[in-house]
Amino acid sequence: xxxxxPTEVTAMRNAYVDQFPxxxxxxxxxxxxxFIALAIxxxxxxxxxxxxxxxxxxIQSPDYYTVLTAHGVLLAITFTIFFxxxxxxxxxxxxxxxxxxxxxFTWAWYIMMVIGTVLxxxxxxxxxxxxxxxxxxxxxxxxxxxxxxxxxxxxxxxxIGLVLFVVGSWLAGVDWFRTWLAWRSENPDExxxxxxxxxxxTTLFWYICTFGVALSIxxxxxxxxxxxxxxxxxLLTRTLFWYFGHAVVYFWLMPAYMMWYIMLPKxxxxxxxxxxxxxxxxxxxxLLSTPxxxxxxxxxxxxxxxxxxxxxxxxxxxxxxxxxxAFTVVASMEHGARQRGGEGYLGWLKALPWRxxxxxxxxxxxxxFAAAGFSGMINAGMNIxxxxxxxxxxxxxxxxxxxxxxxxxxxxxxxxxxxxxxxKELWNRxxxxxxxxxxxxxxxxxSNAMHRSGLFGMPRRTAEPQYQGFDFExxxxxxxxxxxxxxxxxxxxxxxxxLFLLNMxxxxxxxxxxxxxxxxxxxxxxxxxxxxxxxxxxxxxxxIAVVLVIIAYTLPLASIIDAGGLFGPGIEGVRLSxxxxxxxxxxxxxxxx
Amino acid sequence: xxxxxxxxxxxHVQTLGHEEYDPIGTAILIGIYFLILVLLWIFMYFVEFxxxxxxxxxxxxxxxxxx
Numbered sequence: 001x002x003x004x005x006p007t008e009v010t011a012m013r014n015a016y017v018d019q020f021p022x023x024x025x026x027x028x029x030x031x032x033x034x035f036i037a038l039a040i041x042x043x044x045x046x047x048x049x050x051x052x053x054x055x056x057x058x059i060q061s062p063d064y065y066t067v068l069t070a071h072g073v074l075l076a077i078t079f080t081i082f083f084x085x086x087x088x089x090x091x092x093x094x095x096x097x098x099x100x101x102x103x104x105f106t107w108a109w110y111i112m113m114v115i116g117t118v119l120x121x122x123x124x125x126x127x128x129x130x131x132x133x134x135x136x137x138x139x140x141x142x143x144x145x146x147x148x149x150x151x152x153x154x155x156x157x158x159x160i161g162l163v164l165f166v167v168g169s170w171l172a173g174v175d176w177f178r179t180w181l182a183w184r185s186e187n188p189d190e191x192x193x194x195x196x197x198x199x200x201x202t203t204l205f206w207y208i209c210t211f212g213v214a215l216s217i218x219x220x221x222x223x224x225x226x227x228x229x230x231x232x233x234x235l236l237t238r239t240l241f242w243y244f245g246h247a248v249v250y251f252w253l254m255p256a257y258m259m260w261y262i263m264l265p266k267x268x269x270x271x272x273x274x275x276x277x278x279x280x281x282x283x284x285x286x287l288l289s290t291p292x293x294x295x296x297x298x299x300x301x302x303x304x305x306x307x308x309x310x311x312x313x314x315x316x317x318x319x320x321x322x323x324x325x326a327f328t329v330v331a332s333m334e335h336g337a338r339q340r341g342g343e344g345y346l347g348w349l350k351a352l353p354w355r356x357x358x359x360x361x362x363x364x365x366x367x368x369f370a371a372a373g374f375s376g377m378i379n380a381g382m383n384i385x386x387x388x389x390x391x392x393x394x395x396x397x398x399x400x401x402x403x404x405x406x407x408x409x410x411x412x413x414x415x416x417x418x419x420x421x422x423x424k425e426l427w428n429r430x431x432x433x434x435x436x437x438x439x440x441x442x443x444x445x446x447s448n449a450m451h452r453s454g455l456f457g458m459p460r461r462t463a464e465p466q467y468q469g470f471d472f473e474x475x476x477x478x479x480x481x482x483x484x485x486x487x488x489x490x491x492x493x494x495x496x497x498x499l500f501l502l503n504m505x506x507x508x509x510x511x512x513x514x515x516x517x518x519x520x521x522x523x524x525x526x527x528x529x530x531x532x533x534x535x536x537x538x539x540x541x542x543x544i545a546v547v548l549v550i551i552a553y554t555l556p557l558a559s560i561i562d563a564g565g566l567f568g569p570g571i572e573g574v575r576l577s578x579x580x581x582x583x584x585x586x587x588x589x590x591x592x593x
Numbered sequence: 594x595x596x597x598x599x600x601x602x603x604x605h606v607q608t609l610g611h612e613e614y615d616p617i618g619t620a621i622l623i624g625i626y627f628l629i630l631v632l633l634w635i636f637m638y639f640v641e642f643x644x645x646x647x648x649x650x651x652x653x654x655x656x657x658x659x660x
Contacts (some may be wrong), residue, residue, distance in 0.1 A: 269605065270609075273616065326623060326626070327619060327623060330616075330619045330622055330623070331616035331619040334616050334618045334619050335609060335614055335616070337618075338607070338609055338614065339605045339606065339607055339608060339609055340605060340606060341606035341607070344618075345617060345618055345621050346618055346621060346622075348618050349618070370626060373630075374629075374630055374633050377630075378637060384637060387640070455640055475640075525610070525611040525614065526611055
């Protein structure tokens with residue numbers, strides 16, 4: 001087992017690449033795919049920050065939406081999920097102490113995901129061309145944003161690419177399950193090791209939630225974009241997207257959680273406070289990740305308030321595992337600090353290894369996640385959500401969650417992973433420490449300004465939120481000051497990103513080192529033997545999760561189909577039936593002109 | 594040049610088992626976090642209700658989709 005006292009430099013190197021050289025190659029490839037997406041998507045983030053705030057505009061505003069789509073898809077889907085599949089493959093093989101069943105299968109799903117990504121990228125980036133080529137009978141582009149539901153329509157290649165990417169991730173799940181089953185046949189009475197348990201529960205809810213987006217693409221969006229069906233029911237595709245769209249948030253988050261549970265205690269110098277509590281948290285995510293997507297649709301007409309209320313209740317329940325995590329992870333850090341000689345009620349914080357970029361990056365990511373907890377509660381509250389819905393507040397929120405809790409944890413973890421996968425020492429730890437601090441500072445500027453601007457109603461997904469004859473009125477500060485904070489934050493984040501990539505490249509081209517620490521993860525104060533065996537009953541939890549989804553979604557979906565039809569009335573079918581004063585239309589026209 | 598020192602296991606002054614360890618510092622931090630949450634909720638009360646007037650969700654019939 002790999003839970004022996006962690007991180008000892010031994011005479012005989014025992015890094016991951018020494019234990020599992022074949023798997024290390026696939027994981028390295030997955031991480032580099034992730035880093036490339038991060039580099040491109042992150043740079044486009046700066047373009048947006050400067051354009052929106054009118055600090056520096058060098059693209060046409062219609063192209064802003066192409067940039068926005070690429071930024072969202074490359075970061076929220078490609079960067080995160082490629083990193084996830086690498087991390088999960090590491091976690092399964094390390095904790096089961098055996099390789100995957102057949103590494104050719106592992107390469108197969110990885111390559112499938114790469115092909116999917118390339119197709120999606122071709123469709124999106126064609127949006128920058130003056131005259132995009134016509135393929136399969138329609139012009140190549142996909143300015144549909146990360147939330148790719150109707151009425152926005154993409155080229156079929158975009159949807160085909162997404163399907164390949166998601167199916168690739170499904171096969172990755174098959175790979176992890178196969179490896180676990182092979183291990184179980186050799187170890188029938190053992191408890192599932194915690195990292196593998198985390199991987200399997202996360203994979204199970206990924207299967208449940210991606211069913212919705214697969215249905216949306218294969219039955220509705222793809223046939224529609226190919227011209228096979230004439231129209232779609234926009235509310236139905238929206239609802240199916242959000243059925244997947246919120247669970248995907250937890251899919252990104254679970255590898256970060258895994259790092260906080262099994263690596264952060266180790267780098268703090270301690271042990272995980274409670275293995276049973278960690279299992280409970282992951283079971284709760286399996287149960288509750290999916291039946292709450294409607295909380296993204298609080299302002300959608302066509303879904304009755306009662307269904308929205310159920311989604312809100314489920315969302316609030318989901319605060320529980322996050323708060324449990326806050327306790328368990330901080331208690332594990334405190335355990336490490338006290339073993340290192342930390343004393344006092346809060347004095348132990350000084351004993352933590354703040355000069356270690358891996359620890360500091362993950363700890364700061366966790367701190368930002370605590371802040372995101374508050375803005376998430378506002379988003380989740382049905383009435384108060386109306387205040388911030390579709391404003392920049394929401395963008396501020398998810399730059400704290402996926403943009404920091406996840407991204408900063410992944411970057412910090414890379415400082416440990418890349419030496420493990422290459423056998424080469426990290427190029428520069430001081431640069432790494434500066435990088436994680438810069439990310440934290442940059443995001444503090446950018447995200448707080450975004451949250452504040454949402455409070456006075458500044459919209460999101462808008463290239464030019466500057467209007468004639470209208471000024472936003474912040475309660476504190478000015479719009480100019482808020483814009484400057486966003487632009488400054490964007491520049492600092494881009495600098496941080498460049499330093500991260502520099503460190504990764506220089507590490508990868510460096511020389512082999514014998515002083516790579518052993519491939520281990522944190523031990524536990526209270527182990528699996530302290531938890532009931534029923535926690536490992538994956539069939540039971542999956543069955544309950546499916547029942548909860550059926551309860552939460554059957555009636556809303558039936559009602560949406562009943563009202564709008566399975567394939568229509570389509571966007572042409574939406575008409576304003578109420579009488580409107582022609583003078584109002586005229587004045588609206590003036591405003592638009 | 595990278596340093597090797599951070600790669601080593603941090604020096605332990607003592608070893609704390611499950612029974613000897615009492616995460617009092619964690620309890621204090623979580624307490625502070627809850628306090629911040631409460632203060633921010635009060636702040637949002639002023640932003641939402643005193644700034645814009647309350648948002649009415651609707652009565653029983655609207656809630657179940659019958660009206």
